[in-house]
Amino acid sequence: MHDVVVVGVGPAGARYARRAAQQGYDVLAFEQGTVGEPLACSGHVSTDVWAYTDDARDELLQNEVSGARFHTDGPGSDAHPFYKDEVISNVIDRVGLDRHLAELAREDGADVREEHTVVDVEEDRDGVTVEVRGPDGVETHRAKMVAGCDGPKSRVRRELGLPEPDELLHGVLGFDEAADHGDFVDVHLTVPRFFAWRIPRGEAGVEYGLAVPPGDDARGRFEAFTEEYDADVTRRCSGLIPIGPPKRVTGRRSFLVGDAAAQTKPFTGGGILYGMTAADHAAREIDPEDPATLGDYERAWREDLRRDIRLGHAVRAGYSVPKVVQKAGMKAFEGEIGVHMDRPSTLFSREQLKALLSRS
Numbered sequence: 001m002h003d004v005v006v007v008g009v010g011p012a013g014a015r016y017a018r019r020a021a022q023q024g025y026d027v028l029a030f031e032q033g034t035v036g037e038p039l040a041c042s043g044h045v046s047t048d049v050w051a052y053t054d055d056a057r058d059e060l061l062q063n064e065v066s067g068a069r070f071h072t073d074g075p076g077s078d079a080h081p082f083y084k085d086e087v088i089s090n091v092i093d094r095v096g097l098d099r100h101l102a103e104l105a106r107e108d109g110a111d112v113r114e115e116h117t118v119v120d121v122e123e124d125r126d127g128v129t130v131e132v133r134g135p136d137g138v139e140t141h142r143a144k145m146v147a148g149c150d151g152p153k154s155r156v157r158r159e160l161g162l163p164e165p166d167e168l169l170h171g172v173l174g175f176d177e178a179a180d181h182g183d184f185v186d187v188h189l190t191v192p193r194f195f196a197w198r199i200p201r202g203e204a205g206v207e208y209g210l211a212v213p214p215g216d217d218a219r220g221r222f223e224a225f226t227e228e229y230d231a232d233v234t235r236r237c238s239g240l241i242p243i244g245p246p247k248r249v250t251g252r253r254s255f256l257v258g259d260a261a262a263q264t265k266p267f268t269g270g271g272i273l274y275g276m277t278a279a280d281h282a283a284r285e286i287d288p289e290d291p292a293t294l295g296d297y298e299r300a301w302r303e304d305l306r307r308d309i310r311l312g313h314a315v316r317a318g319y320s321v322p323k324v325v326q327k328a329g330m331k332a333f334e335g336e337i338g339v340h341m342d343r344p345s346t347l348f349s350r351e352q353l354k355a356l357l358s359r360s
């Protein structure tokens, strides 16, 4: 019997698999396709990401960003800049990141198997039974616990009847191949309850994207947005962004990590860092022998991220207020900031206060 079967090898699954294997647990991880594919992410992350990689910065970094220009209208409209005099965030090769993290998990002893789709999960008092469809047919595995790291439409979550996220936004991305080494991203508050964006990706070109609530016309809005920018979009992709989190992400012998648990920033949809942060909590708190430790994981990750997720919801609510209010709010706060992009609670930090006072 394995200690843990991990379903899904994105950032959350790879990170959890690595940390659990480092602790000596027998970890078997399944990825339904090839790790990192298909791409459905901007890979725009705070510089904290490098704490989760080993010497991969040169290989994965595409561009450095020091600020964002917010617009209440489309391209060419008034810009409200928010920036630091240092690099705030990085644009990275997201496919490369996933491959790197999976490799680290393998090196530390996790058995990572690609082209294996988990099709059924059942839990009982003593463990879990996981059915997997691989190149040689259907296999059955037993483990003491299962980690559902299988993204926004998590099969583990559904099979085990765990609560669904509050919302699944529909995100669309497209790439123009013209190089852009600019250090500002553009954010347009022109779509319902979220935003559209333009990200310079260095030699990898320019990315355009947006996300909208379910039922809205994401594709149509994306085509109109890129036309306004006169962009030559050659590649497109799309994905779901879960917003939550649900009240419970653990079962009898199961736990969810990453997008499966809607561990994302409600005001950007970013989930790479929150998922890996929660993965570390899971590896530290959960003893696969002891189901009581699942509660320790629930407490640990919520204590760490709850406040920032709550504030993230409040920031997102600002996307839906009337334009005049948005403009007034942005005018009041624009300029140099001291906020950490993953931690809206730093709005109340000494650094942010210093940045505000330095303007007067």
Ligand SMILES: Cc1cc2nc3c(=O)[nH]c(=O)nc-3n(C[C@H](O)[C@H](O)[C@H](O)COP(=O)(O)OP(=O)(O)OC[C@H]3O[C@@H](n4cnc5c(N)ncnc54)[C@H](O)[C@@H]3O)c2cc1C
Binding pocket: 007, 008, 009, 010, 011, 012, 013, 030, 031, 032, 033, 035, 036, 037, 040, 041, 042, 043, 044, 045, 116, 117, 118, 119, 149, 150, 151, 152, 154, 155, 171, 172, 173, 209, 238, 239, 240, 241, 257, 258, 259, 260, 264, 269, 270, 271, 272, 273, 275
């Ligand atoms: C348009 C868009 C832009 C985004 N931009 C950013 C950004 O700039 N920065 C940021 O931080 N986040 C961004 N995100 C969010 C980010 O992509 C996710 O938060 C992140 O990928 C979550 O990682 P994860 O490991 O939980 O899930 P995933 O990366 O979704 O990984 C889950 C894995 O599970 C596998 N899987 C699923 N079902 C099964 C199964 N039954 N059996 C085996 N394997 C399975 C999948 O193939 C996948 O590899 C964006 C998302 C979208 C949609």
